[in-house]
Amino acid sequence: MPVWPLTVWTVLAGVLGLLVGSFLNVVILRLPVRLEALWRREASDVLGLEAASEPLPPGIVRESSHCPHCKHPLAAYDNIPLFSWLLLRGRCRYCKASISIQYPLVELTAGVLSAIVVCKFGPGWAALAGLFLTWALVALSGIDLRTQLLPDQITLPLLWAGLLLSLGHFFVDPKLSIIGAAIGYLSLWSVYWLFKLLTGKEGMGFGDFKLLAALGAWMGPLALLPIILLSSFIGALVGGTMIALRKHGRDVPMPFGPFIAMAGWVWFIAGDELWHAYMSVTGLR
Known part of the structure; x- marks a missing residue:
């Protein structure tokens, strides 16, 4: 270049x-x-x-x-x-x-x-990969906000791209990528079935599992808990604000995919900095 x-x-x-x-x-x-x-x-x-x-x-x-x-x-x-x-x-x-x-x-x-x-x-291959991830997350967020769908046509290529990139050790190695994809999928899959058994309702869609699995493939298992916590915080903040402003009914489903995408992108860009800041604030460093 x-x-x-x-x-x-x-x-x-x-x-x-x-x-x-x-x-x-x-x-x-x-x-x-x-x-x-x-x-x-x-x-x-x-x-x-x-x-x-x-x-x-x-x-x-x-x-x-x-x-x-x-x-x-x-x-x-x-x-x-x-x-x-x-x-x-x-x-x-x-x-x-x-x-x-x-x-x-x-x-x-x-x-x-x-x-x-x-x-x-x-400039380089890592940036090109990051652009692909970014554009996919923007598309998925827009689609989920409009239709509450996360199409396999985007989530699955994103998952496979993360796994293949790990072969070149771009962001994580193959072992961490595979483990991250598996844990990402199974974590939300478990929450889905537990919620359904307890309430008889579906709390989220299968596309959310695949999206988190894709992020796990890109960033490894250690990124998953921060992504889930951050997405839950963003979702609660946005949802609470919309309900308070009467822009969204309490019983109306709200797509969770955009919050996962936002949290995943933030951690992809600034995960190390956020982790070091957390360790510094808590005195665990």
């Missing part, structure tokens, strides 16, 4: 993150709808029912972007990450319908987090 200052690499990573964030919006919006349509077709085949005649929703790559309200195709200058939304003042150029705040938020989040990853690891 060219010998450029870290500041240049960080800025380039931020710009790349904005561009990828635009694509992540497409994934967040289209993948769940596409999967649900495919599931209905598969269910009809298994049950021997007449297949639904409805066309499949747009795919992720081939179909061009369009306004969800008037269906007008968007020009390239309408798809500039973050800036198009600002220039258009959050409204479609053609029908003037409001454009969801999700679009710039996802793009900005991907851009900022990408810059932080490269600033942390510097």
